[in-house]
Amino acid sequence: MIQKAYIVPGQPHPLLAPEKNAGWASLRRSYEAVGKEIERSGAELILLYSTQWFSVIGHLFQIDPKPKWTLVDQNWYALGEIPYEFRIEPEFGKLYARLCKEHGMQAATVAYHGFPIDTGTVVALKLLNPNNAIPASVVSCNIYAEREETRALGFAARAAIEAYGKKTIVVCVTNLSNRYEVADIDPAHDRISSQKDDEWNRKILEMFGEGRLEDVAQVARDFAREANADMNFKAIWWLGAVMGEHNKYDGKVWDYQPVWGTGNAIVELTPNDRKQMDWEKEFDEGPVPEFAAGGTGLESHNVLAEGPDVHRQSELSSQDDYGGAAPASSQTAAAAQPPQIIRSERAPKPVGPYPHARRVGDFLFLSGIGPRTPGTNEIPGLLRDGAGSVIGHDIDVQTRACIENVKTILEEAGSSLAKVLDVTVYLTDMQGDFARFNEVYAEYFGTIQPTRTTVGVDSLPTPIAVELKVIAAA
């Protein structure tokens, strides 16, 4: 579902004053070229994270369908005004916020007339999506969020994109080095404010050019320290989590220019599962061992509330104990794991916004699993007449397919059929199918002996005859 990711700057200069500096004009051209690519790509949603939309209480999600205002930037007002009206996809924002809450994060949606959309978001949407051809969704940047919280936000975005099922372009609005010139300069002579910042920017861009997003995410802390990267470069932690935390991308650096001393680049990352990796270049930061030593000093400001999933294991403080965060160095390896929502590529796709399974503690809870064939989504064992209409079903075939799908999901979650504890069976034809169903069921579970409940129902969401709801030991 994720087609591409882009990293873009959020300064208004390329939008409002390209004529004043060749680099600003170049950024404008690159921005517009990327915008045309996005429009041609068939994307159905743009998901945007901007470092200039600060939040403090968890994260905020824009769901006003048509926010409209005239932005006058607090710093760069002399460059002019930016009137805007955007097309926002409220349903995606609501879904994203809900998933964040389910993962133990503070999340709130925003749909207020006059809400001040930040300059970074405004600039990015004006240049990437000038005709509002594609609806957008925007999430805030919590100024206190550290790596784990920001990754959790990214994982939730990934889950939301998968559940929403639309072709999505992911956009990160962030500068690279973020050291402004603090006096008036001749715009024509704008340059990166120090050679060191410039060298760091180029080092990071070399990695992006090779598609090494995860490697950049792992050196983000060093980059932030050495080059005063924008908002600790946490945007890349978010992007890495959204994109799957690996280096299998084709990277392209469209542009790199100074804006009032800061480093501004436009980068494109295209997922490429077949990419040959140069493993000598790989390394791993691990479960943030230097968290305490290299952190911001504000680690106790975690934005996670107490949640039902992996972050409960992370020893971050709970919602009820505002000040009681554990020392950051006590972050466990478990905290580095993705949220324990199980989505299998080898099982039939869910027919609604739910995962295949969730792990809670030592248990796995599976959604209702039917017999549909993974990959094709076809229903096996359907009997049809000459015109193709369904006239019956083979409960033997459907029961086996059902249990095989359950087995696939369990194994993908690290469990197995042998660990099944409880089964709820839904049959659409209890009288006609129960006996044969029971025989097939016994082949699989006869020796395992999970508890079981069998229920007759009028119908199931697709024209299937059987569905299983399973609880297993993890």
Added chain:
Amino acid sequence: MHQTAAAGFGLPEAGKLTRMSKGGIIGGVLAPHPPHIVYGENPWRNEPKSECGWEVLRWGYERARKHFLAKKPDVFLVHSPHWQTVIGHHFLGVPEFHGLSVDPIFPNLFRYTYDIKVDVELAELIAEEGRSMGLITKMMRNPNFRVDYGTIVSCHMMNPEWDVPIVGISSNNSPYYFSNEMGQAQMIQLGEATRRAIEKSGRRAVLLASNTLSHRHFTTEPEIPEDMSREHVYEHSGYLWDMQVLDLMRRGRTRELAAILPEFMDHAVSEVKAGSLAWMLSALGFPEYPAEVYGYWTVIGTGNAVVGWDPELKADATTQGAVA
């Protein structure tokens, strides 16, 4: 020790300040700006409504308001951390602003309709004085500019009728790029420029430093934002710092206070880093008379105090023993 340190931060020597002939600074107020206190008050201008909340601060503001409005000021000057500028110090430069301020962080609490009159002439005078002292100053002339919520909250709490014009001053971000000390030195200069300009103008001016004190705050919000059972100081060390700062204010030892502010910024993530307090103390000439603490309470864990300095009370004041 503190006096030595103070000299290093560009503080003027005591007793060398110009006496005002007519007009001048008639008061200064540490006037924090959490939108919660406006939300708790339920003015007609603010759309979200509450049951109550943060009364100790609001009542403190009421007493400060009564005291300083009785002195018939011509203008309030407000320095706000939420108008952040990179290049120098900016001033609102349009006679009137009308609009809607929606707090980007607490939009659920603050959606405020404002009508603000600006004393542009005085703002220009301060900008000119600042430039003559080597500061970068700019006038913001766009009438569609949205006035920041820090400015609005502090001004509303001191004068909800909005019948006195204001001068709005941005907070320059230099302490974030360079050092606390460098940032504070600039603010002390800006304070001097402000005082000179006010004295030239003949205005009766009240200064508002729109700062909280300790600034570590919760990152979660109760379901009912005004649930006061959830309100407490974020951490004990922040509280100790706040009390030390208030103690120095109450003793009239603002030079010592200025000297420790950079340390306060680091240890309590204090919002005074934005410079409002240093600016005001400098403009007031680093008062050696006791300040009046009208109220102290926390807002989402941050330390907030409403504190007033009234030069007319100077004659009656003692600099000793305000706190045992």
